[in-house]
Amino acid sequence: MEEKRDVNFSAVIPAWNEEEWLPALLSNLQRFPQIVEIIVADNYSIDQTRSIARSYGARVVSGGRPAVARNNGVEYATSDFVLFVDADAAVTGSVLRSIAEAFIDDQNIAVHFPLTPIGGSVFSRICYAFMDAYIRVLSVFGVAQGTGTFLAVRKASFRAVGGFDESIGPGEDADFLRRLSRLGKVRYDRSGQVGTSIRRFRIENPLLFALKTFGWALLRLFKVHFSVGGYS
Numbered sequence: 001m002e003e004k005r006d007v008n009f010s011a012v013i014p015a016w017n018e019e020e021w022l023p024a025l026l027s028n029l030q031r032f033p034q035i036v037e038i039i040v041a042d043n044y045s046i047d048q049t050r051s052i053a054r055s056y057g058a059r060v061v062s063g064g065r066p067a068v069a070r071n072n073g074v075e076y077a078t079s080d081f082v083l084f085v086d087a088d089a090a091v092t093g094s095v096l097r098s099i100a101e102a103f104i105d106d107q108n109i110a111v112h113f114p115l116t117p118i119g120g121s122v123f124s125r126i127c128y129a130f131m132d133a134y135i136r137v138l139s140v141f142g143v144a145q146g147t148g149t150f151l152a153v154r155k156a157s158f159r160a161v162g163g164f165d166e167s168i169g170p171g172e173d174a175d176f177l178r179r180l181s182r183l184g185k186v187r188y189d190r191s192g193q194v195g196t197s198i199r200r201f202r203i204e205n206p207l208l209f210a211l212k213t214f215g216w217a218l219l220r221l222f223k224v225h226f227s228v229g230g231y232s
Contacts, residue, residue: 007100008036009152010077011085014069016043018087019052021197025087026056034096035083039076041069066148067164067172074158082158084151090118090195091150099152102187109157109184110177112146116193117201124198127210132190134217139188144181145221148173150194157183169227170212174220 011029015022022040029035040053041063053060061076063069074082081103085091095113102108114132117124131147138145148164151173161179164172177186200209212229219227 007081007103008034008079009081009083009096009099010074010079010155011035011038011083012070012073012077013038013040013053013058013085013087014043014063014066014073015040015045015049015053015087016063017045017047018049019045019047021087022049022052023056025085025089025091026053026058028091029085030056032091032093032096034100036079037077039073041073043069065166065169067166067168070148071163071166074155074163077155080155082153082155084148084153086149086196088197088199089150092192092194095150095192095194098189098191102189103152103154107185108187110144110151110153110180110186111189112151112177112186113189113192113194115147115149115196117198118195120198121201121206123206123210124201127201127213135188136190138221142181143221144177144186144188145174145217146177146186146188148176149196151177153180165225168220168225169230171216171220171227174217175223175225178220178223 038058040058040060042050043063050060070084099111102111115128117128135145164176168175216227
């Protein structure tokens with residue numbers, strides 16, 4: 001029987017003024033031996049983001065908007081597998097084990113999971129349930145869509161498609177997954193969930209934010225790169 005290969009990850013965290021969320025995430029990630037390094041790509045934060053990251057042993061590199069930060073973070077990654085994690089995400093060991101199992105199959109080049117809001121309102125939970133259904137339906141037709149909140153990818157595949165398109169505003173992650181799926185299988189694994197904050201629903205009008213997000217998703221679905229509106 002073929003021996004299982006070890007799957008270790010370089011975690012890349014795009015950050016901008018994340019002192020509120022970063023300590024919990026970094027403390028959590030340090031618990032997992034599969035994560036061999038943590039890279040925080042910081043967009044010139046004016047709070048304690050950089051010092052917090054360094055205090056947890058993370059490597060701090062220059063960031064920018066999410067696409068720029070993720071791309072730059074990968075340049076410093078030493079593992080063959082990269083785990084993109086937003087600062088307000090909650091990761092579990094079972095999810096990491098599922099990713100490692102998925103990557104044993106060479107056809108799987110990326111893995112992501114349904115997101116669930118942490119302490120969310122009824123409206124935010126409905127929105128995330130709708131997003132889950134949207135991604136599931138598209139995956140049946142072989143169309144990969146999703147977000148970069150929590151996403152694992154083979155570094156070689158990431159480089160083969162040129163990473164995230166830095167010319168795209170919101171929805172650069174959906175565009176990335178769509179391009180990535182041309183090389184292999186983007187697995188949407190519903191055996192687990194990843195928690196995420198609902199801070200966007202608090203910063204912006206919840207209904208307006210939901211409508212904008214759906215609009216960006218449709219634009220990326222039809223391979224349109226411009227965006228109507230932006231994040232507040």
